[in-house]
Structure formats: structure tokens, C-alpha cells
Amino acid sequence: xxxxxxxxxGMGPAATIDAxxxxxxxxxxTCDQEHIPVIAVSFPDIPDRTENILSEGESPLNKMLAxxxxxxxxxxxxxxxxxxxxxxWYDELKASTKIPFLNIVEVTCNKIVSEVINNVAILATTGTxxxxxxxxxxKKDNVNYVVPDDIQQGIVMExxxxxxxxxxxxxxxxxxxxITQLKHVGIENFIMGCTEIPLILxxxxxxxxYIDATGELVKKAVGWCCLVNNGTK
Amino acid sequence: xxxxxxxxxGMGPAATIDAxxxxxxxxxxTCDQEHIPVIAVSFPDIPDRTENILSEGESPLNKMLAxxxxxxxxxxxxxxxxxxxxxxWYDELKASTKIPFLNIVEVTCNKIVSEVINNVAILATTGTxxxxxxxxxxKKDNVNYVVPDDIQQGIVMExxxxxxxxxxxxxxxxxxxxITQLKHVGIENFIMGCTEIPLILxxxxxxxxYIDATGELVKKAVGWCCLVNNGTK
Numbered sequence: 001x002x003x004x005x006x007x008x009x010g011m012g013p014a015a016t017i018d019a020x021x022x023x024x025x026x027x028x029x030t031c032d033q034e035h036i037p038v039i040a041v042s043f044p045d046i047p048d049r050t051e052n053i054l055s056e057g058e059s060p061l062n063k064m065l066a067x068x069x070x071x072x073x074x075x076x077x078x079x080x081x082x083x084x085x086x087x088x089w090y091d092e093l094k095a096s097t098k099i100p101f102l103n104i105v106e107v108t109c110n111k112i113v114s115e116v117i118n119n120v121a122i123l124a125t126t127g128t129x130x131x132x133x134x135x136x137x138x139k140k141d142n143v144n145y146v147v148p149d150d151i152q153q154g155i156v157m158e159x160x161x162x163x164x165x166x167x168x169x170x171x172x173x174x175x176x177x178x179i180t181q182l183k184h185v186g187i188e189n190f191i192m193g194c195t196e197i198p199l200i201l202x203x204x205x206x207x208x209x210y211i212d213a214t215g216e217l218v219k220k221a222v223g224w225c226c227l228v229n230n231g232t233k
Numbered sequence: 234x235x236x237x238x239x240x241x242x243g244m245g246p247a248a249t250i251d252a253x254x255x256x257x258x259x260x261x262x263t264c265d266q267e268h269i270p271v272i273a274v275s276f277p278d279i280p281d282r283t284e285n286i287l288s289e290g291e292s293p294l295n296k297m298l299a300x301x302x303x304x305x306x307x308x309x310x311x312x313x314x315x316x317x318x319x320x321x322w323y324d325e326l327k328a329s330t331k332i333p334f335l336n337i338v339e340v341t342c343n344k345i346v347s348e349v350i351n352n353v354a355i356l357a358t359t360g361t362x363x364x365x366x367x368x369x370x371x372k373k374d375n376v377n378y379v380v381p382d383d384i385q386q387g388i389v390m391e392x393x394x395x396x397x398x399x400x401x402x403x404x405x406x407x408x409x410x411x412i413t414q415l416k417h418v419g420i421e422n423f424i425m426g427c428t429e430i431p432l433i434l435x436x437x438x439x440x441x442x443y444i445d446a447t448g449e450l451v452k453k454a455v456g457w458c459c460l461v462n463n464g465t466k
Contacts, residue, residue, distance in 0.1 A: 001276070001278050010265065013253070013265065013271070014254075017250050017257070020249075020250050020273075020275070021250050023246075024247055024250070029398075029399065030398045030399070031281075031397055032243065032244065032246065032279075032281070033278045033280075034277070035245070035246045037275065037277060038243075038275045039272075039275070039303070040271070041307070042270065042272070043234070044262075044265040044267070045234050045265075045266045045270065046265075046266075047266075048266070070307050070308065073306060074303050161264070164263075164264055164265055165263045165264060166262065
């Protein structure tokens with residue numbers, strides 16, 4: 001069997017499915033049997049990441065570690081975690097396992113740097129913005145980025161929460177408001193740095209302006225599987 | 234935490250994702266944490282079910298049993314298997330586990346019988362048709378059904394294989410050809426009795442004519458979780 005991708009998921013559940021769909025789309029296959037095996041543990045009751053970062057709500061770390069232990073026992077051979085904010089705990093998670101654990105922020109920023117993308121806005125949860133996960137890495141590589149101002153960031157977060165509550169239309173309208181404002185001040189590129197954002201913007205046309213963190217993570221994972229399966233790694 | 238749904242999946246991988254999406258859609262939730270936890274083991278290299286039934290290709294049973302053992306060890310509390318043809322081995326799988334294991338054919342036929350749906354065509358893999366999984370149950374309940382003739386069944390199977398190979402457009406055109414022919418001879422209702430068929434027909438308008446086996450299975454599973462979580466079962 002091919003190498004198994006393990007998904008530390010549920011943050012949120014739709015983002016986990018989005019990642020699984022993107023694994024299929026990025027795998028060249030002509031029948032079921034050529035696809036990559038996936039074990040997805042989608043536990044949506046992992047405490048809210050942004051709440052913990054902003055107001056010291058319950059830490060999600062213990063539950064994330066529990067999911068990681070399930071994935072290890074089940075035989076996962078490469079871990080992905082389709083939630084940007086959860087990567088605030090990435091170092092602790094990675095240190096606790098011997099399985100390769102890909103980093104969504106790293107692979108997304110690698111794309112931005114290698115394709116010399118500048119003038120980019122970070123669309124993410126308020127938790128992700130607060131932690132500086134993206135800003136630190138982009139600053140290091142001299143990428144010219146902006147973050148939404150406080151009012152805009154409030155709207156971005158409201159959009160993400162609207163999506164999570166099932167209000168897809170309102171989520172889209174809110175996100176579109178902020179994107180339009182940012183375009184008016186000259187922003188040309190947008191990091192979809194929360195795994196709900198590709199879902200919120202799924203009906204949106206001009207995809208070349210958007211850097212899909214989930215998509216980058218999945219491409220890296222599929223590439224890893226193919227390399228290992230071909231015996232070249 | 235809520236009760237965990239385990240998905241014996243990968244047959245095919247897109248059908249597994251479809252089932253997970255339908256779990257979300259059928260769960261009343263206003264935030265991540267209110268959703269149902271899911272462990273999906275999507276192993277697409279499980280040998281082809283129809284090939285085994287029709288021409289004695291490798292049996293999928295051992296690999297399905299292996300996935301079931303992974304789900305048990307990981308803590309799944311209710312099993313669903315979003316593949317109709319795989320239910321040919323349902324009795325052996327169910328007998329091997331103490332975890333409740335819902336049956337896609339049973340829940341779908343229960344809906345047909347309870348809603349007094351007649352004049353129904355069974356759209357399924359040639360494997361499912363050959364085993365008589367749906368026919369036996371519908372006959373027992375005096376439901377008036379038809380199966381496609383041999384030429385039509387060949388086209389249905391070609392459609393399913395086209396979808397699995399990634400040729401979504403051709404899959405739709407082939408399936409639509411058979412549906413149109415069946416409508417011309419007076420068929421009014423269609424069982425989407427292969428988990429790829431809701432995906433093939435996802436752009437199709439008149440959903441009330443279609444009985445979605447995946448959807449029925451998921452509704453039953455979500456209902457089971459809600460009952461158990463409310464302490465009434």
C-alpha cells in the first residue's frame with residue numbers, strides 16, 4: 001500500500017473534508033486503488049484555538065495530542081493538520097512524534113517566497129494574526145505583507161465564525177467586504193490563512209490572487225507520498 | 234465528547250468525503266464543537282468489489298476487516314461503510330465486531346418502504362445488481378422496481394468507472410443517457426445505489442426523484458449519535 005497520510009482534523013470539520021478533497025484532486029489516479037490512503041481523525045470538540053490565544057480559554061493542546069496518538073496507532077506515516085491557528089502549537093505537537101509532520105505556514109510561505117509574491121494580505125483568524133505565525137516568517141524573507149486593521153480583522157473573524165455556524169452566504173459577504181477594501185488600497189494577493197477561507201471563497205472567480213494554505217499543505221503531502229512510494233526518499 | 238462515527242472508507246475516496254460532508258449537513262451545529270466526531274479510514278487500495286463478484290478478482294474482505302480493526306482500536310462507536318457493493322460482505326463484517334454497524338441497503342430500502350415509493354429503478358454497480366442486494370429486500374416488501382437491462386447496466390458501470398478515473402463530465406453524460414431511457418419507459422424514481430452516483434449527478438436538478446443511499450445512511454448515523462448523546466438509547 002502507498003504511504004498513509006494522517007489528518008489531525010476537525011478544526012473545523014469542513015476544512016478536514018476540503019483537505020481530503022484536495023488530496024484526491026492532486027493525486028494522478030485512474031481508479032480507486034491508485035489514490036493515497038488517508039486516516040482522518042476529525043474531532044471538532046478540540047477547544048477553540050483563537051479563544052485560547054485571545055482570552056485564555058481551555059488549551060486545545062491535550063486534545064490535539066490525543067488525536068496525534070490515535071493517528072500514530074492507526075498507522076499514519078505523514079501528518080497534516082488543516083488548521084492554521086492550531087499551528088501555534090506545532091512545535092509541541094511535532095516534538096511529541098517521530099512521524100513527519102508538515103507545517104501549513106511553512107509550505108505556504110515557501111510558495112510565496114519562491115514565486116516572489118509581494119503585496120500580500122494575510123486573511124486568517126484573529127488568533128493566527130495575534131500569534132504572528134505568518135508575519136514572522138514573511139518578515140524574515142522580506143515579503144511585503146499587510147494584515148487587516150482591527151475593524152477589518154473583526155469582520156474576517158465574524159466571517160469565519162459565520163461559516164462554522166453554517167451561514168455560508170453571510171460568511172462570503174463579510175469576507176468579500178474586507179477583500180474589496182484591501183483591493184482598494186492596492187493589495188493584489190491574499191493568503192487564505194485559515195482553512196475555512198477557501199470554503200468561504202469557493203464561489204469566487206479570480207483564484208490566482210489567492211494563496212490557498214490548505215492546497216499548499218496538501219500538495220506537499222501528496223508530493224511526500226509520491227517520493228516515498230517511488231522509493232526515492 | 235459526542236459518540237464517534239467510524240467510516241470504513243476509500244471505496245471510493247470521493248464517496249467517503251461525500252459521506253463526511255453529509256454528516257456535517259445533517260448535524261445541527263452553530264460552531265465546530267457541536268459537530269459529530271468522525272474517524273475516517275479511507276483506504277482506496279481495498280480490492281475492487283465488482284471485479285471480485287463478477288470475475289473472482291481478489292476478495293476485498295481481508296482489507297475491509299483490517300480497516301474495521303483500525304476503527305475499533307481508534308475508538309469508533311458506530312460504523313458506516315459508504316459503498317453499496319461492499320455490503321455484499323456486510324454480514325461477515327458485522328459478525329466480526331461488537332460496534333453497531335449500519336447497513337446502507339437496509340436504511341435506503343426502509344425509506345422507500347416507509348414513504349411508499351414505487352416504480353423505482355436501481356442504479357448501482359454491476360456487482361451490486363448481480364448480488365441482488367437491493368432486489369431481494371424490495372421484493373420482500375412488494376416494492377415495484379426495475380433494474381437496467383444489460384446494455385444500460387454496462388453504461389451505468391462505465392459511468393461509475395469514468396467518475397473514479399476523474400472524468401466527471403463523461404460520467405454524468407453516460408449516467409444521464411440511462412436515466413433518460415428509463416424515464417421514457419415510465420420510471421419515476423431512482424435509487425442512487427452506488428456512492429459515486431450522488432457525486433456523478435450532483436449538478437442534476439430534480440433531486441426528489443432520487444433516493445440517495447449515502448444520504449440515508451448518514452441520516453441514520455447522525456440520528457443514532459444524537460439519540461445516544463441525549464442518553465435516550
